[in-house]
Amino acid sequence: MKMKLRIVELCTDKLPCPPERGGAIETYVYGISKAIVNSGAEVHLVTTRKREDVNYGDIHVHTLDLTHPLSIRFYKVFSRITREGGNIPYLTAKLVKIFKAIEDLYGEIHVIHSHFYTTSFAPLFFKYFMGKDTVIVMHLHNEPRHNIKVLLDRYDAVLAVSKYIKHYTKSRLNINEKKIAVIYNAVDTDFFKPCRPLEIEEKKKIFGVSEAPFIMTFIGRVVPEKGLHHLLLASKILAMKGYKFKLLIAGPLGRFDKESLEGYPRLCFELINSLGISEHVKYLGLLEEDLKRDLYCISDLVVVPSIWEEPCPTVILEAMAMGKPVVAYASGGIPELLPPFGGILISKKNRKHLVQAVENIMRGEVSIDRTALIEYVRRNFSYGVIARKLLRILHEIVNQGNIDSA
Template identity: 30%
Template sequence: MNRIRVCIVTHLFLPHVGGVEKVVYEQSVRLPPERFKPIIITSDVAGKSEYTLDRLKVYCYPTIKAGFKLGIPYSIPKPKSYGIFLKHVKNCDIVHVHGHPYPSSCVAVKVAEKFSKPIVLTQHNTFIDYGPFWNIIEKLNDLIIGKMVIQAADKILVVSNATLNYVLSLGAKKQKTEVLYNGVDLERFKPAKRSKLKIRRTIGIPEDSFVLLTVRRLVYKNGVDTLLESAKIAVEKNSHLLFLVIGSGPDHEKISAKIREYRLEKNFRLLGFVPDANLPHYYNAADLFVLPSKSGEGMPLVLLEAMACGLPVVATNVGGVPEIINRDCGKIVPPNDAANLAEALLEFSRSDTSTYSKKAREFVERKFNWNKNVRRLIEIYEELI
């Protein structure tokens, strides 16, 4: 029996760090190798033309490097990239693109239509606030590339009901659109058997601190600036609060300067990049997870990972976040509201969070499972061929 050849197109992929990259990896690597032959087409941000990652063959299209330097929030393929898409899309059985507004999705869809290949689109987020100028570009992009990709897709998968409403507003047909929740690796992300204090000693965190963790790229939309403003308010009332921020990004220097200005060096630490394999240690060392996003969240993987480790969460009311958090496992606050966020963080610092922790883990176990996700994905692939 011939294996089903799946051409998966994502503008970014591992080792580049991000939620979409993780989703593409987790789904692709779980496709049964005796039935499926997935390949990945992505940008060359890793500096390679092709590579293999855990039996996944990855082909990279060359990009216009000036795009990222100018602040364009996605990769732009060079004209010669077309040959890469042509070669691999032509020889596959199904094309699965991730994200509707990306130039790479547009090229892949056009080639797929040329060779009558079925197309699956996964949309991971709602509208992302990149700031006033790029918001105008993004809205135009939605109307041009985005709508074209959405209309061409034979099946549209969205990661939350908020994302569903977003693609419907762009002209997606409801009958070909389906919510397929992301999963989380419940074996890797789980409450640690070692005590929290022992883990803290291992990674150098003061034992008497109330630790608030976030895992975010340091970019405007992720709201680390709002988190810092809330820290300024909260630390005045509780000096034992310790904010840990895992992640890097273009706003690093700006945030570092604000930390110094607010004299929060002891209470607000930018840890930079932490390998994915080490994240469970930090989740298990923390008391509370914070997601201060301003916009664009579909189904944040870091939120699921934190809850799988038994962390209660405080997060902003954006995108699909309210579909994850209820009063049993955390609290929702308005975006861009440092005072409200600070009050919620202080409330948890004064509370016994053990019940929240148990409920958070139970909720994730019940609803967010990669094996369940991939079983449905396989059914969709087979229905379309």
């Protein structure tokens, strides 16, 4: 019989777990924490704020107060050296204090699971400077920068959100492949599930698009790497060809924790006007989870035109869980997610191929097996499935010191 693991899940210092709206990493950390508890582990979630409107169930929640005057002073000083890591000294000290408190109250910590650069120093300090046997695991949600290699070398294991990220980490940072396991992002398949036909008509009224014959959706941050400008240019061509459609855009103007109209978002709005496609495009802002689910519900197509090497976009998993076809550029880890019966992968990142792919979906020229798609997501990317794989790997590291099932 396997021992019950005591696991500390470290959220980011940017948003609470779960976030009110958006925040893929924070959403994942909360979701996987719940699933791990349901799979038999004891989980301690460390987050910047415990939300009163969230039922955390059997998760032990520990809060990290970043509004303390000392935290603010530390940030002002150290952000002059490194803007991204301005919170690291204060975070490290406070997190180590939380780790010690957990051990005092509950017993030995078996695993500390870190998900973000700024929170990744504290587990190292706890393990090596305080002489603990705790297994420390780093979860890479994006391409790691070269300055993180010194940290990864000292972690017991590295989890990558796709084979693409695993290969990148191995080849660019020269991290031992045997130390890296792939743990894909997950989706709550009980929340993101197909809508009934009557629901679709009702929800179209919510978004004011009852008359739209075809709805395609872009969900994500309005930043250059997400490629919204490609989709806007493609929409112009589709409109010129006489297609009747509505493009609905949902997501923050820039970062989730700090929105701004300036820069790329303003460029996109100006592009919409200059292309003369305002009647075809509607910006919905950053939606709460219920409304985001409703948006998937009414969508005929979800488009992911990422022009960077996207590691493992949750939007694709959410769309497929609801039985919606996806058109996406074949960047980063996306080809690992999207099956042939779920939409179209575009090998060349340009608007000509994007237009062709969207046209093929509009005309019904692509075979989409929605039943198979929904089952595919449940079988491979539900939180329960991902949690069981994660726990299996953590048990291997705790018991054997290495990963057998990477």
